[in-house]
Structure formats: structure tokens, C-alpha cells
Amino acid sequence: MQLLGHKIIGNGIKTIIVLHELMGDHTNYDAMLPYLNTKDFKYIFVDLRGYGMSKDLKGEYSCDEAAYDVKELIEHLNLEDVNLLAHSMSTQIAQMVAILEDKIKQLILITPISASGIKMPKNSKDFLLEELQKNEGKIEEIVQGASKRYNQTWIDYRVKMAYEASTLEARVGYMRMYLETDFLYEIRNKDIPIRIIVGKHDFPIFSKENVSKIFKTTYNDVQILECQEAGHYPMIEAPVYFATQIEKFCK
Numbered sequence: 001m002q003l004l005g006h007k008i009i010g011n012g013i014k015t016i017i018v019l020h021e022l023m024g025d026h027t028n029y030d031a032m033l034p035y036l037n038t039k040d041f042k043y044i045f046v047d048l049r050g051y052g053m054s055k056d057l058k059g060e061y062s063c064d065e066a067a068y069d070v071k072e073l074i075e076h077l078n079l080e081d082v083n084l085l086a087h088s089m090s091t092q093i094a095q096m097v098a099i100l101e102d103k104i105k106q107l108i109l110i111t112p113i114s115a116s117g118i119k120m121p122k123n124s125k126d127f128l129l130e131e132l133q134k135n136e137g138k139i140e141e142i143v144q145g146a147s148k149r150y151n152q153t154w155i156d157y158r159v160k161m162a163y164e165a166s167t168l169e170a171r172v173g174y175m176r177m178y179l180e181t182d183f184l185y186e187i188r189n190k191d192i193p194i195r196i197i198v199g200k201h202d203f204p205i206f207s208k209e210n211v212s213k214i215f216k217t218t219y220n221d222v223q224i225l226e227c228q229e230a231g232h233y234p235m236i237e238a239p240v241y242f243a244t245q246i247e248k249f250c251k
Contacts, residue, residue, distance in 0.1 A: 003076055004069050005053025006046045010038030014250050016083045016108075017070065018045045019090035021232075022174055023139065023162035025052030028087070032239040037247055046073065048090065050170020061173025063181045067096035074103055081105050083250045088206075088232065092117060092178050098192055099183070106193045108249055111206045111232050114214045116184040117177075118205070125179050132175055135168050146232050149201060184218065194222045195249040199230035199237070206232065 007026060020028050026045035036043060047054040048066050059065050070093070074082060083106045086094035091112035098104045120128075131138040139162045147155050162171075194215060198208050208226045215222050225245060230237040 002057055004046050004048065004057070004073050005055075006044055006073060007053070009033065009043045009045070010036060010041050012038065012040040012042050014040060014083065015042045015044065015079050015081065016085055016246065016250060017074070017079075018043060019070070019084070019086040019094060020047065020051065020165075021088035021090060021111075022171060023142070023158070023165070025165040027052065027161075027165070028233065029235050031236045032243040035240050035243040041247060041250065044073075044077070044079075046070065048093070048170070048174070050173070051166040055167060058169070059173075061170050061177060063093055063096050063177050063183070066090075066093045066174075066177075067100055070094075070097050071101045074101060079103060083108060085110070085246065087111065087235070088113065089174055089178055092181065095187055096183060098190065099187055104192065106195065106249065108195045108197075108246060109215075110197050110234060111199060111202055112196055112211060112215070113178050114184065115187045115218065116182045118179055120179065129172060129176055129179070133168070133172050135163075139163065146203065149231065188218055189220055191220060194219045196222065196224040197234055197242070197245060198224065198226050199232055199234050200226050200228050201231040203232065 018029060020026055025047050029045060049057040049059040049061060080103055082103050084094050084097060084104050085108040087110040091109040092115060094107055095115045098107055140159055143155055143158045196211060198206055198211050208224055212224055227234040227238050227241060235242045
């Protein structure tokens with residue numbers, strides 16, 4: 001058995017599994033660690049194949065594979081009543097986990113992607129994947145676009161993280177996943193609470209208006225918070241607020 005690498009913090013009776021985004025790993029959440037209630041909550045920070053503590057685990061980097069990996073970890077740890085938190089890329093994976101695993105009692109989705117993925121013309125998709133595969137320049141372009149409010153130190157930090165947190169194969173694979181995977185029909189109207197945090201300064205595709213339009217037509221129980229001081233990384237940009245809201249969701 002090849003379990004996903006993971007780190008457990010806290011020994012509370014409420015369990016929160018935490019998944020990361022495309023250009024980071026579990027360390028994206030380090031800024032919020034001092035503010036976690038580790039008495040009442042147990043946090044399990046997980047790295048997907050090709051990332052962080054799972055960097056040596058190769059695979060297809062598909063939504064199905066990643067979801068089954070998370071399900072296997074839940075079973076291995078004998079967990080019950082899991083709150084599953086995911087960020088950006090992994091929010092699509094989390095929605096698939098909710099289909100496969102009845103122990104998921106709530107999804108907490110940060111700057112989320114729909115179960116239908118991100119749609120774009122084939123030539124644009126192919127160009128984006130080709131540029132990412134070159135492993136030079138595209139990450140810098142994405143970080144620059146998301147970091148207009150911040151200084152060069154932040155930009156350098158995010159670029160370094162993006163290159164070092166994962167393998168090139170994994171980054172390209174998971175980007176292909178959310179550009180090509182669509183299981184909206186399977187999950188539409190699933191009876192599970194969905195709690196969402198978006199950043200006011202994020203890309204337009206992750207705006208509160210756009211996310212609300214997508215998720216409130218897919219799920220029956222959706223609440224959305226907009227963090228006024230964040231872009232795509234509320235766990236880093238506003239860690240106290242982020243930790244507080246996550247634990248409010250789970251109470």
C-alpha cells in the first residue's frame with residue numbers, strides 16, 4: 001500500500017483533512033498553524049502524488065486516482081465524520097471524494113473549481129499545458145498575475161514554492177485533470193454541506209459572484225465567505241481569519 005504523505009496536528013474529536021493547490025503543498029498552510037485549536041480539532045495535512053511528502057509517489061495524476069488515494073488514507077486512519085478542506089485544484093478532487101466516501105460530512109472549498117472543471121477552447125488548453133511543460137516562465141507569469149498587490153519578496157517566495165513543492169510531471173498532470181475532467185452530472189444536488197471561502201482580490205474566475213453562480217446551481221446547501229484581505233491564498237494572506245472561519249464551519 002502506498003499511502004499519501006500526511007502530517008497530523010492536534011488530537012481533537014473533530015477531524016479536518018486538508019488538501020493543497022497546484023503550485024504548493026501542505027506547507028501552504030504553515031502560516032495558520034499557530035492559530036489552530038488543536039484541543040478540539042485534529043488536522044490532517046495531506047500531499048497528493050508528486051507533491052511534498054508524497055513527491056516520490058508517481059501516478060496518473062487524475063481526479064479518480066487522487067480521490068481514491070484520499071479515501072484509502074481515511075480508511076487506513078480509521079476516520080469517521082470527516083470535514084474535507086481543499087484549495088483550488090484539489091477542490092475538484094474533494095468533490096469526487098464526496099461521491100466515493102460516505103464519511104465526508106462537509107466540504108470546505110477554498111477558491112474552488114467546479115466538478116465540471118475549467119473550460120477553454122482546445123487550442124488554448126493545449127497551449128497552456130505546453131507552456132507549463134516547458135518548466136520556465138509560465139509559473140512566473142501566473143504568480144505575477146495573482147500578486148499585483150504584493151512586493152517582489154512575495155512573488156519570489158511563491159515562484160520558488162511552485163517549482164520546489166512538486167514534480168513537473170505532477171503539475172502538468174493535475175492541470176490537465178481540471179482542464180479535462182467533468183463529473184458535474186454525477187454530483188449535482190448531492191446532499192452535503194458546502195462551505196466556501198474566496199478572496200476579494202483573486203482572479204475573476206474565482207470571484208464570489210462567479211463561484212456563487214456555479215456552486216449554488218449545483219448544490220443545495222452552500223455558504224460563501226469573501227475574505228477582504230486575500231487573493232488566491234487566504235490561508236497565507238489572512239491566516240488568523242482563515243483558521244477562525246474554518247473552525248466555525250466545523251462547529
